[in-house]
Amino acid sequence: MVRKVKLRILFLSFIFATVVLTIFLILKTFEENVVYFISPTEIKSLTELDNKKLRVGGMVKKGSILTTQNKIDFIITDFKNEIKVTYSGSVPNLFSEGKGVVAEGYLKDLNSFKASKILAKHDENYMPPEVLRALEDK
């Protein structure tokens, strides 16, 4: 009986230890790998630049895409503020002017963004929620 109780205590403390360890690991990794989503307006209100990876969401401004052989420049707008984006790489097929877009990368300064990945949702009617709100406010 004593042996059984001992075993059970050992087992429970083992469970407890692993759960704590798991939570610790997850939170630690979270800190390093989370990417915040931000709108052009929120960027404008930033006071300092940090070098963390960000996602900027909005619409591709009409007439703003400028293509050369190894890069694509365009402007993301939420109809209040806008930000210039430089990107080289491949784009999804729903990437076009006047459509919603999410760019992942780093801020160079408060007006320009260097994207390392472009995401567009696979639905022609999709709009980033911020843009939707911005459009409704108008």
Added chain:
Amino acid sequence: MLFSNVGHYSLIFGLIISVILILHSIKRLNDNNIILGKKIFYLLFSQFFTVVLSLIFLIYSFVISDFSNQTVYNNSHSTKPLFYKISGTWGNHEGSLLLWMFVLTLFIFIFFIKSKNQPKNYRLLTITFQQIIIIGFFLFLLLTSNPFNYLYPVPKEGLGLNPILQDPALAIHPPFLYLGYVGSSIIFSSSLAALIQNNVNKEWAVHIKKWILSTWIFLTLGIMLGSIWAYYELGWGGFWFWDPVENVSLMPWICLTALLHTIVVLEKKSILKTWILILSISTFTLSMSGTFLVRSGILNSVHTFANDPGRGVFILVFLLALVLLAIVIFFLYQDKNIKVEKKIFWMSKETVILINNWFMMYFLSVILVGTLYPLFLEVLTNNKISVGPPFYHKLILPFLVPFMFLMAIGPNLKWTKHNFNKINYQQILLLIVALIISFLIANLNGVNLLFVTVVIAFGFYLFFVTLKDFFEKKYNISQKLAHFAFSFFILSVLFNGIFSTEFSANMKIGDKIHFDEGIIKFKKIETYNNKNYKSLVGSFEIQDKKNNLINLNPEIRIYNQPSILTSEADIKTSFFYDKFLVFNILKDDNFFNVRYQIKPFMLWIWISILLLATSGLVSFIKKIK
């Protein structure tokens, strides 16, 4: 019109049968007649029949493009090819729920036929629980997502199906996934019934294992089909993005895999009963909450057919009610089930299975937190975050090392107590060989990630050990095949991740660009008109470093209804690598966005998953013999 009415009333009739079945089952619980007669058989069959009838009428409405039906109007178009008219039936919310009902009623019918040797009350209770689930879905279907809503005036033309869903892999992906999800509902009902009847024993384990296996096979194949589709259709050349929609299908799979292993322990040793019940309930809960997340519009993806909050709330309330029911039953009856405490020794097959269960629960919680935390954070703080692949890779990869080590040694240990009389030099030798191979591979290719190299080493170790076991012992071939396939899978995925190369540029017709892997030439574009889309076929010539020429012809499709562009990648598959080329229109400035990728071992990833499913099938066939 007529068909829609029949389909609709047929569903109501099915709902009534559910109620009758529950009342009848409860009445029969207390009588002494141990034989369940034809009555339940006929009731279950007619319920199945009502759903089949509805489904056939819905498919028929899609085939004849009956736009007086709202579902058909929203999701079909008269110029769509017949195959996609039929598969379009479940390419939308309402229709896919009807398919879900079809699988639900089919499975309980099969369960009734196949469980004749089981105790009477256990069968009755399983039917009762399953009918509670069925009633919930009938109500959900009829109240929030009726596939037979009538439109007047009748539109002349439908809105069409999202072209990226017009794809053969996607036509069969939902049915397979549903067979898996719904299979978990049988496991749920059955384990609750077994718990109440104090029936969680070896005989039950043998009986329910067949259901666990078939569910597992379907879920595996369903996830694979979705992944194959994402690989060639979304045009990014990846097969798994750790997207929440993908994660919600992987979570029940992990839970089910853990259950599959513990049920073997129950079968052999009669222990771990409580844990098995928890796993059964969790698998079903995860399947259901996956459906909730995907259908509610909280996650934005192709799966979100309509953003109707009412639907999400319904599923959520229903899910909570079921989980609450399960928990109440669990605590009421759980104590009666634990009688004998058998001795557990540290070194035995069951401890190794339990430890690996532990790892699986860890993987599960990582994915669960990664999927749900951003949602909670957004609700609570309005901050939007996303959790990318690095998060999952960092947390999962290191733990694959002990996981695969135990997968290698576990199957060769004895039940109850294993004595290490002599040191197994063969195993140590294999481990050393595996380490040397992986360090050589890493060094030759300049991979300077120590822990990836270690994971590869243990992948090879598992690979060699299972390979050796194939030749040594003939019994339990399915287990060996499964572990072999898993090592094969992990190795392919790792090599694919490390050695993939890509090149992208914006090109005009006639351009020729030199890049790391050779020269790419954009020769011409040809235009074709098809029934429901116009296609632009690009012609590219790629010269690699050894001066081999290959031609790749990716396509851009411009669908007319709904008007949408899709890119169809051209993939040249060979035994060792895929060459993947996709191109895109940017705007009307003659530039095309071109992306060329070399993906090693893609074919092996699919083969290893198929092997994994085959191992399940082998075990299933052995069980029903």
